Amino acid sequence: MMEWRTVVAQRDELGESPFWHPDERKLYWVDIPGRQIRRADPATGSTESWPLPMDPGCIAPVRGGGLVIALRDGIYRAAGWGSALALIARFGHDPKTTRFNDGKADPQGRFWAGTMYEPRDRRAAELYSVDLRASAGNGGEPVIELKADNGVIANGLAWSPDTRTVYWSDTTHHVIYAWNWDAQTNAMSNHRVFHQFPGKPDGWKTGDAGYGGRPDGAAVDVQGNYWVAMFEGGRILKLSPSGEVLQDIPVPARCPTMPCFGGDDLRTLFVTSASYNRPPEELQALPQSGCIIAAQVDVPGLPVNFVST
Secondary structure (H helix, E strand, C coil), X not given: CXXXXXXXXXXXXXXXXXXXXXXXXXXXXXXXXXXXXXXXXXXXXXXXXXXXCCCXXXXXXXXXXXXXXXXXXEEEEECCCCCCEEEEEECCCCCCCEEEEEEEECCCCCEEEEEEECCXXXXXXXXXXXXXXXXXXXXXXXXXXXXXXXXXXXXXXXXXXXCCEEEEEEHHHCEEEEXXXXXXXXXXXXXXXXXXXXXXXXXXXXXXXXXXXXXXXXXXXCCCCEEEXXXXXXXXXXXXXXXXXXXXXXXXXCCEEEEEEECCCCCXXXXXXXXXXXXXXXXXXXCCCCCEEEEECCCCECCCCCEXX
């Protein structure tokens, strides 16, 4: 049984996109409806918040400093904490119904981000990669590729330690996908179901038995195991590289949203979660909902990938 501790007690509405910055030794994450980027120094307990003009879906550190940020209407870059936002690219989606959600940098330094179709009545979510390295030879423009589509809520983006597999989930349909991936050419092939979970039973409500949650954000350890937050399931699952459930880890929040590995040895598992729109009785019973929690693990995780420019 993991021993969870509270790292940041101030609740997020919907904490997401955590990563450990190895140079700063700080944890970064976003609060999506709270419209802010946050960071904390676990050694001192200090926290900072950076208000934004729109919902941030995900963030990634840039090699040499700053962040790439996926806001509701497009991808931006900031030179440093609290700096002005410089637009990198907008996409064809309608920000009234669609926003960016889960994303991160790949091992080659490209930034990937997926969208979420908020009405959730059709498969309109997409996954893009944005290569800023190529802009010098592309008239100053990044190279943007549509990598996957036919989803509702993009989540679970991760890569295997050997960089030969990319993972992506569609939370609404309770499924995690995998592809073979060529890191140099950015080509994906052999699309397959990595793990399919049962759907939510009709009439289910929080506190009822019979539902294990749906796949949200994820992280991968050095052995290639895929750790996924199960939203409304109150647990983190550790899946083997073949998709087998190796460990079912309860967490003190009904709606964990994403794990990441941090600390100097990458053996601290940090987890974000949600308090937004949750029933009052749930928040009373699970007061760590929306907080940053952490526990120690035996196998270290992969370090965060930096965006290259």
